[in-house]
Amino acid sequence: MGLVCGRVEGMKDDAKLEKIWDVVVIGGGPAGMMAAIQAAIKGASVILLEKNSGLGKKLLITGGGRCNVTNAEPELRKLVGRYKGSDQFLFSAFSQYDNQGALAWFHSQGMPTKVENEGRVFPASNTARSVWEVLVREMEKSGVAVRLNSAVQELVSDQRGLITSARLVDGSEVAGRSFIVAAGGSARPETGSTGDAWAWLKQLGHTIIPVSRALVPIAIKDKWVKKLAGLTLPDIKLTIVLDGKREGSRKGKLLFTHVGVTGPTVLNMSRSIGEMLPYGDVTLLLDLLPASDHGGVKEKLYEILNKESNKKLKNSLAMLVPVALVQVLLEIAGIDGEQFSHSVKREERVALVALLKAVPLRVQGLLGEDKAVVSSGGVALGEVDFKTMRSRLVPNLYIVGDVLNVDRPSGGYSLQLCWTTGFVAGASSWSEK
Numbered sequence: 001m002g003l004v005c006g007r008v009e010g011m012k013d014d015a016k017l018e019k020i021w022d023v024v025v026i027g028g029g030p031a032g033m034m035a036a037i038q039a040a041i042k043g044a045s046v047i048l049l050e051k052n053s054g055l056g057k058k059l060l061i062t063g064g065g066r067c068n069v070t071n072a073e074p075e076l077r078k079l080v081g082r083y084k085g086s087d088q089f090l091f092s093a094f095s096q097y098d099n100q101g102a103l104a105w106f107h108s109q110g111m112p113t114k115v116e117n118e119g120r121v122f123p124a125s126n127t128a129r130s131v132w133e134v135l136v137r138e139m140e141k142s143g144v145a146v147r148l149n150s151a152v153q154e155l156v157s158d159q160r161g162l163i164t165s166a167r168l169v170d171g172s173e174v175a176g177r178s179f180i181v182a183a184g185g186s187a188r189p190e191t192g193s194t195g196d197a198w199a200w201l202k203q204l205g206h207t208i209i210p211v212s213r214a215l216v217p218i219a220i221k222d223k224w225v226k227k228l229a230g231l232t233l234p235d236i237k238l239t240i241v242l243d244g245k246r247e248g249s250r251k252g253k254l255l256f257t258h259v260g261v262t263g264p265t266v267l268n269m270s271r272s273i274g275e276m277l278p279y280g281d282v283t284l285l286l287d288l289l290p291a292s293d294h295g296g297v298k299e300k301l302y303e304i305l306n307k308e309s310n311k312k313l314k315n316s317l318a319m320l321v322p323v324a325l326v327q328v329l330l331e332i333a334g335i336d337g338e339q340f341s342h343s344v345k346r347e348e349r350v351a352l353v354a355l356l357k358a359v360p361l362r363v364q365g366l367l368g369e370d371k372a373v374v375s376s377g378g379v380a381l382g383e384v385d386f387k388t389m390r391s392r393l394v395p396n397l398y399i400v401g402d403v404l405n406v407d408r409p410s411g412g413y414s415l416q417l418c419w420t421t422g423f424v425a426g427a428s429s430w431s432e433k
């Protein structure tokens with residue numbers, strides 16, 4: 001798909017900048033694209049401003065590249081109830097456009113879906129690009145103009161308090177009648193979501209709830225961690241994996257507790273772990289011998305097993321890792337530690353090497369007072385009318401998606417929030433006129 005670039009580039013020259021657009025959408029993520037489509041379908045002239053050179057960069061990495069597009073929960077009350085603390089605000093928006101509405105729309109666009117565990121819905125194609133293609137194609141079809149490489153720096157208001165234009169970093173201005181802010185939050189800033197909108201909205205009088213910076217221990221689902229409570233591993237590497245995809249790692253010290261892990265490495269990673277939790281299953285891979293690569297660990301293990309061939313496997317392994325860990329590793333791998341080192345089978349050796357480089361720790365959540373969830377941060381919900389997604393402070397401003405302070409669990413709820421708020425804002429920003 002041509003990413004509507006041609007039209008974008010052409011636009012700078014054809015005096016469109018002097019035009020007053022009915023609706024100006026800031027941010028080309030899922031919420032902004034949905035809003036732009038709905039406004040354009042209603043007959044508004046719509047321009048979408050995106051600072052990246054392409055649209056939906058974050059959307060393309062969702063769900064490990066497969067995009068958990070929504071959740072299949074059939075009951076509206078239950079669905080809205082999952083957004084704990086925000087449900088009373090969200091109901092009026094969700095009663096206009098919910099997961100069934102979004103699914104029906106994607107299906108009507110020729111994008112079949114499938115439901116996996118806990119109601120997580122994915123495109124049948126197993127790729128986020130299918131979702132991206134529907135949105136980009138519908139923007140083109142409905143006549144949304146897109147300006148890429150256009151970072152908004154501030155919103156300009158008149159003396160009545162109405163926004164008149166969006167000023168870009170290059171100094172140019174895009175004038176409009178309604179403005180939909182869809183510039184995202186601040187998780188994964190390399191995708192373009194750098195929390196820019198919060199500064200403009202604060203200037204307009206909105207309250208911005210700060211993103212909470214968690215520095216807390218991590219609770220682990222695997223019951224065996226309890227057996228290791230008190231054990232310190234001074235030199236390990238920990239890698240965060242979200243839905244099977246590696247999301248970053250750190251080296252340092254780790255300490256096992258009765259319910260999970262802590263220590264400097266864990267504490268320093270806890271914010272990233274907390275940010276990932278709403279988006280899927282998070283696992284930490286514990287590399288017990290980070291100084292050696294896979295080949296090096298294999299060499300070490302084989303050497304010990306050969307040298308100590310008449311020792312029991314469990315005693316040979318204790319030459320590589322702390323004794324307390326040996327039994328746990330053998331249990332995870334399902335290998336008999338009482339056998340002699342010389343009789344360890346090839347596949348058992350392979351499994352042990354893999355485990356020494358990556359013990360999986362399935363994350364349950366963050367620990368600590370009121371810190372079970374890293375607050376997403378964003379615009380205080382009481383300042384937005386969820387019937388229209390219009391700001392209660394600025395009459396021609398609409399706020400959608402991750403810019404809002406809505407905490408949600410893992411399972412497609414974040415994108416559903418984008419479809420719902422984007423749909424409602426897009427339709428209202430024009431029909432109200």
Ligand SMILES: Cc1cc2nc3c(=O)[nH]c(=O)nc-3n(C[C@H](O)[C@H](O)[C@H](O)COP(=O)(O)OP(=O)(O)OC[C@H]3O[C@@H](n4cnc5c(N)ncnc54)[C@H](O)[C@@H]3O)c2cc1C
Nearest residue numbers: 027029030031051062063068152184192401402412414415
């Ligand atoms: C790794 C990861 C995996 C995820 N997986 C899932 C999942 O499977 N299911 C799910 O429901 N949710 C998932 N999410 C969450 C989901 O991606 C977000 O909730 C969603 O992208 C928010 O959409 P948005 O349109 O509000 O903002 P964003 O997607 O953040 O888009 C905002 C856009 O605005 C642009 N922008 C920012 N500032 C400016 C500016 N100054 N001027 C112009 N443009 C600007 C950005 O470049 C960006 O393109 C995941 C998140 C992450 C980080």
